[in-house]
Amino acid sequence: MKIFAAPDSFKGSITAKEFCDVVKKVCNEKGIETMLFPMADGGEGTIEAITDGLAGRYVSTNVTAPLGETIEAKYGVLDDGTAVMEMSQASGIGYVKGRENPFRASTIGTGEMLYSALESGAKRIIIGIGGSGTNDGGAGALHALGVRFYDKDKNQLFPCPEELKNLDSVDFSHLDERLRHTEIIVASDVKNPLCGENGASFVFGKQKGASDEDKIILDNILKNMADIIAKTTGVDHSEREGAGAAGGLGFALMQLPKVTFRPGFEVIAEILDIEKKMVDFAPDIVITGEGQLNFQSEMGKLPVEIAKMAKKNGFKCISIVGAFGEGYENCLKYFDEAHQLMEEGMTAEYSINNAALLLEKKLNIL
Secondary structure: OEEEEOOOOOOOOOOHHHHHHHHHHHHHHHOOEEEEOOOOOOOOOHHHHHHHHOOOEEEEEEEEOOOOOEEEEEEEEOOOOOEEEEOHHHHEHHHOOOOOOOOOOOOHHHHHHHHHHHHOOOOEEEEEOOOEOOOOOOHHHHHHOOOEEEOOOOOEOOOOHHHHOOOOEEEOOOOOHHHHHOEEEEEOOOOOOOOOOOOHHHHHOHHHOOOHHHHHHHHHHHHHHHHHHHHHHOOOOOOOOOOOHHHHHHHHHOOOOOEEEEOHHHHHHHHHOHHHHHHHHOOOEEEEOOOEEOHHHHOOOHHHHHHHHHHHOOOEEEEEEOEEOOOHHHHHHHOOEEEEOOOOOOOHHHHHHOHHHHHHHHHHHO
16 A cells, blocks of 8 residues: 655644654554655745755744844745745744734834845745734835835834834835845735735734724725825735735735745645656555644645645545534545544543644554
């Protein structure tokens, strides 16, 4: 028997690599041949999936966290000079947990990480933009790349919503020239526009600490910023799909000269050439998984996409997930079998803390 494993991480529990390590252990004991690919779909684990998968190296750089402290962020560099990064390394929600302040939080650290890659000579940058802790419309990232924001008295504003509420003009004249020669691929599955009831503030603001009243204020701040930027550049990106991703970072990245937005799984699967490797290996079973199978899993999430790839090429696919969530029933049609680590009478905490052990037991189905 041959097993091809391509899981996502179980957020807050085991990594995709740890999942693969368990599969390898069980299969070695049973004499089963394996091909293992720890994966990601643009969120947590993207750096490792691509960098480790292509034997790249890691770079660390000091950047500014959302609320101002200095932190160390890492990104990958491939042999061809491509930089691979996640905005969450610099501006992730983990940095504001327990002290959420959407009016002060800024993506300046993400811009500093992009700047570091430019300094290293990168001519292509892949950036996943899931898991943000900010709602600044990406103003911080633009600031770190040379854009300046001013009030009506020409005082420079710090790029966070608290100050951007006084925004009157934007200056792009000092935007880093190297961006004209640098391809940026944004891995994102979010389709939301920047503003309005489906925009960044109303849909994602709550998880970043915004009250219902705050959402209205934040949305107006972003709308004003978008209007001013559109007048300055002559192009309005605020209604584009993905502009509302990562608290509006998607909108900011749309201002850069050589940017392409693509689904996260598509980017990673292509760069790792996963389908060809699957077909060449010709497994008896493809195993995939993620923390929770739910209504979002059909929206470009990794397990369903891996299952589609397996089915297309005639391979059986089994999904093993941490738990079944709301709407998981709609996803069952993609898999030959679907299993959850959670069992009756088991607490979520126990399942999360013992995922590797539970996965090992579940793999006895092989």
